[in-house]
Amino acid sequence: xxxxxxxxxxxxxxxxxxxxxxxxxxxxxxxxxxxxxxxxxxxxxxxxxxxxxxxxxxxxxxxxxxxxxxxxxxxxxxxxxxxxxxxxxxxxxxxxxxxxxxxxxxxxxxxxxxxxxxxxxxxxxxxxxxxxxxxxxxxxxxxxxxxxxxxxxxxxxxxxxxxxxxxxxxxxxxxxxxxxxxxxxxxxxxxxxxxxxxxxxxxxxxxxxxxxxxxxxxxxxxxxxxxxxxxxxxxxxxxxxxxxxxxxxxxxxxxxxxxxxxxxxxxxxxxxxxxxxxxxxxxxxxxxxxxxxxxxxxxxxxxxxxxxxxxxxxxxxxxxxxxxxxxxxxxxxxxxxxxxxxxxxxxxxxxxxxxxxxxxxxxxxxxxxxxxxxxxxxxxxxxxxxxxxxxxxxxxxxxxxxxxxxxxxxxxxxxxx
Amino acid sequence: xxxxxxxxxxxxxxxxxxxxxxxxxxxxxxxxxxxxxxxxxxxxxxxxxxxxxxxxxxxxxxxxxxxxxxxxxxxxxxxxxxxxxxxxxxxxxxxxxxxxxxxxxxxxxxxxxxxxxxxxxxxxxxxxxxxxxxxxxxxxxxxxxxxxxxxxxxxxxxxxxxxxxxxxxxxxxxxxxxxxxxxxxxxxxxxxxxxxxxxxxxxxxxxxxxxxxxxxxxxxxxxxxxxxxxxxxxxxxxxxxxxxxxxxxxxxxxxxxxxxxxxxxxxxxxxxxxxxxxxxxxxxxxxxxxxxxxxxxxxxxxxxxxxxxxxxxxxxxxxxxxxxxxxxxxxxxxxxxxxxxxxxxxxxxxxxxxxxxxxxxxxxxxxxxxxx
Numbered sequence: 141x142x143x144x145x146x147x148x149x150x151x152x153x154x155x156x157x158x159x160x161x162x163x164x165x166x167x168x169x170x171x172x173x174x175x176x177x178x179x180x181x182x183x184x185x186x187x188x189x190x191x192x193x194x195x196x197x198x199x200x201x202x203x204x205x206x207x208x209x210x211x212x213x214x215x216x217x218x219x220x221x222x223x224x225x226x227x228x229x230x231x232x233x234x235x236x237x238x239x240x241x242x243x244x245x246x247x248x249x250x251x252x253x254x255x256x257x258x259x260x261x262x263x264x265x266x267x268x269x270x271x272x273x274x275x276x277x278x279x280x281x282x283x284x285x286x287x288x289x290x291x292x293x294x295x296x297x298x299x300x301x302x303x304x305x306x307x308x309x310x311x312x313x314x315x316x317x318x319x320x321x322x323x324x325x326x327x328x329x330x331x332x333x334x335x336x337x338x339x340x341x342x343x344x345x346x347x348x349x350x351x352x353x354x355x356x357x358x359x360x361x362x363x364x365x366x367x368x369x370x371x372x373x374x375x376x377x378x379x380x381x382x383x384x385x386x387x388x389x390x391x392x393x394x395x396x397x398x399x400x401x402x403x404x405x406x407x408x409x410x411x412x413x414x415x416x417x418x419x420x421x422x423x424x425x426x427x428x429x430x431x432x433x434x435x436x437x438x439x440x441x442x443x444x445x446x447x448x449x450x451x452x453x454x455x456x457x458x459x460x461x462x463x464x465x466x467x468x469x470x471x472x473x474x475x476x477x478x479x480x481x482x483x484x485x486x487x488x489x490x491x492x493x494x495x496x497x498x499x500x501x502x503x504x505x506x507x508x509x510x511x512x513x514x515x516x517x518x519x520x521x522x523x524x525x526x527x528x529x530x531x532x533x534x535x536x537x538x539x540x541x542x543x544x545x546x547x548x549x550x551x552x553x554x555x556x557x
Numbered sequence: 558x559x560x561x562x563x564x565x566x567x568x569x570x571x572x573x574x575x576x577x578x579x580x581x582x583x584x585x586x587x588x589x590x591x592x593x594x595x596x597x598x599x600x601x602x603x604x605x606x607x608x609x610x611x612x613x614x615x616x617x618x619x620x621x622x623x624x625x626x627x628x629x630x631x632x633x634x635x636x637x638x639x640x641x642x643x644x645x646x647x648x649x650x651x652x653x654x655x656x657x658x659x660x661x662x663x664x665x666x667x668x669x670x671x672x673x674x675x676x677x678x679x680x681x682x683x684x685x686x687x688x689x690x691x692x693x694x695x696x697x698x699x700x701x702x703x704x705x706x707x708x709x710x711x712x713x714x715x716x717x718x719x720x721x722x723x724x725x726x727x728x729x730x731x732x733x734x735x736x737x738x739x740x741x742x743x744x745x746x747x748x749x750x751x752x753x754x755x756x757x758x759x760x761x762x763x764x765x766x767x768x769x770x771x772x773x774x775x776x777x778x779x780x781x782x783x784x785x786x787x788x789x790x791x792x793x794x795x796x797x798x799x800x801x802x803x804x805x806x807x808x809x810x811x812x813x814x815x816x817x818x819x820x821x822x823x824x825x826x827x828x829x830x831x832x833x834x835x836x837x838x839x840x841x842x843x844x845x846x847x848x849x850x851x852x853x854x855x856x857x858x859x860x861x862x863x864x865x866x867x868x869x870x871x872x873x874x875x876x877x878x879x880x881x882x883x884x885x886x887x888x889x890x891x892x893x894x895x896x897x898x899x900x901x902x903x904x905x906x907x908x909x910x911x912x913x914x915x916x917x918x919x920x921x922x923x924x925x926x927x928x929x
Binding site for chain 1: 605608609610615618628632635738744746747748751773846847851853856888893894895896897898
């Protein structure tokens with residue numbers, strides 16, 4: 141009798157510990173992300189959907205790494221999916237799978253979507269690249285588009301990404317102007333991973349900051365996650381503790397903007413146009429993705445039979461990138477210093493017309509944060525340089541690879557190895 | 558514990574009592590899992606109905622994804638393999654009432670060692686059979702050493718192994734992250750380069766050139782390893798003195814000591830075996846499925862394995878079907894979105910099944926009370 145009671149206690153203890161333990165390391169269930177605004181998918185009952193193709197339509201599936209209610213990266217992709225449904229109307233049917241772990245699970249999910257009869261599959265996280273490539277070889281009749289990677293197969297598998305660095309540059313200008321107006325000189329940046337994409341965004345932001353505030357310094361926190369509301373908040377706390385006037389996040393939730401509000405300081409969000417909604421008073425702007433037009437263009441090309449499995453990299457003139465407060469029909473957030481608005485508007489107009497782009501920003505002379513000259517005057521980085529590509533079949537290798545930190549970032553900052 | 562008597566206002570006194578069963582009848586022991594799963598599905602159906610989904614359609618879809626085709630069985634087998642191995646691992650410790658709940662960490666270390674051999678510590682042209690053997694043995698030893706720490710602390714200093722094994726899990730995960738982002742990283746991303754082909758456990762689909770019907774069946778040889786270990790462990794419990802001693806110590810450590818069994822030594826060996834099997838699960842996962850080491854390559858297999866082992870009443874042969882059931886639940890979760898609903902269903906099943914298992918140890922007795 142006694143031992144049995146003991147075992148019962150043991151089970152309860154284990155269960156308690158296991159559930160306690162499970163919650164921490166698993167992504168996917170956002171404890172703090174705002175869920176309310178997640179729109180209900182069109183064909184579903186009560187917001188619930190079974191991801192199945194529908195007969196007689198062009199079926200497009202989306203594989204998301206986070207929950208659609210993350211208020212950031214995945215939210216923006218889901219907005220793009222809804223835009224696509226609206227733009228192409230009855231011709232297409234879309235479905236999604238959210239919070240899919242990267243790696244082996246992703247391969248299973250993607251393969252099963254292809255097997256189920258979807259005509260096109262969009263996978264929206266870097267870690268889905270290899271699984272997408274593998275399944276794309278197995279299903280030559282299905283179209284695959286991977287976002288934020290560098291693989292493609294020239295036929296049914298393309299990769300898609302955009303020059304967010306252009307918008308980050310403008311966001312950096314706004315942050316620098318704000319710090320200067322406040323009499324400070326510190327900006328904080330939350331960097332998810334030490335990969336070329338993040339370093340490129342970080343460097344563009346720092347260069348923008350230096351344009352409006354030549355003596356500003358940028359602090360960096362590497363958090364090694366795209367989506368972790370707690371870590372993102374902690375990084376913001378730490379940056380403000382170190383004296384930052386503005387914190388710019390490169391990760392997926394609006395947590396850092398919330399922290400900025402709590403501190404009475406300034407935040408700049410990322411990813412989706414609603415990232416400022418948590419605290420518009422203290423949110424300066426958001427460089428955001430507008431995936432809808434690009435999705436629609438690609439699906440239309442599939443319908444027309446003109447799709448190619450290419451490297452697609454769009455810049456601001458595609459209409460697929462946004463800077464909150466400065467796009468058509470928007471007004472700048474209340475915290476943006478008035479004196480910087482005309483300059484930002486002017487540069488943005490140039491970017492929208494295609495006169496200015498990512499290459500303009502990454503033209504020398506550019507120094508790194510130790511004072512070494514990285515890009516000589518008159519030299520412009522190539523696309524491979526920007527993406528830090530090396531040994532990728534069909535792409536040229538980078539010569540000035542994206543593995544340096546730009547001037548303006550604190551001199552003792554390093555890229556974690 | 559929870560007994561109560563209700564007295565009805567009648568002349569003849571009727572009683573409804575809840576009492577612990579002294580012994581569970583055989584039919585109940587066999588029926589328990591089915592009753593519990595049915596109850597879990599019923600509650601799940603209620604919740605599905607509440608969020609506006611048709612439970613019948615959802616369940617059908619889940620079952621057909623997980624078990625409705627050869628591909629479904631293959632996907633479910635892939636999920637069940639690490640659950641069986643790690644489940645067997647924790648069941649060894651549980652048999653002795655050693656609560657090794659750090660299987661997840663041991664699994665990570667096993668995978669880490671296997672990755673070291675696959676990519677870095679052996680020449681690239683190592684023959685496949687040799688390389689896989691070294692990876693498996695290395696993975697086993699890695700997991701075993703990770704469990705050795707809580708084992709030796711328990712045996713020598715009587716430090717609670719629940720805490721130490723759980724905490725070491727986080728150390729293992731961070732250790733893993735350090736290597737996949739640092740020295741072993743592929744271009745700074747949170748993963749290593751892909752293993753060379755000779756470090757892959759053979760998959761059914763690899764033979765599809767000879768047997769076309771195997772195309773896309775990505776289940777790998779790890780399942781045979783898992784089944785073999787299950788049978789072996791069953792034999793150890795049933796037929797060997799060592800297995801008998803472990804059970805005796807589990808039921809009553811003092812009696813074991815009086816009988817001359819060396820308790821500390823047994824604790825350490827049991828923890829080594831327990832962790833070793835979890836490490837083997839990690840090796841099988843990276844070598845058979847992921848083909849590289851990466852951040853969060855395990856969606857918590859080591860934790861789910863605890864539930865699997867417990868539900869199977871620590872019976873090695875029962876662990877196999879239970880692991881398949883949970884594998885099916887994981888795979889079938891793709892059937893409904895948002896993903897939170899599937900996660901909630903998994904939670905309901907766990908909760909009902911584990912909680913209900915306790916409840917079924919009691920019975921309700923209705924009858925005339927025997928008192929005066």
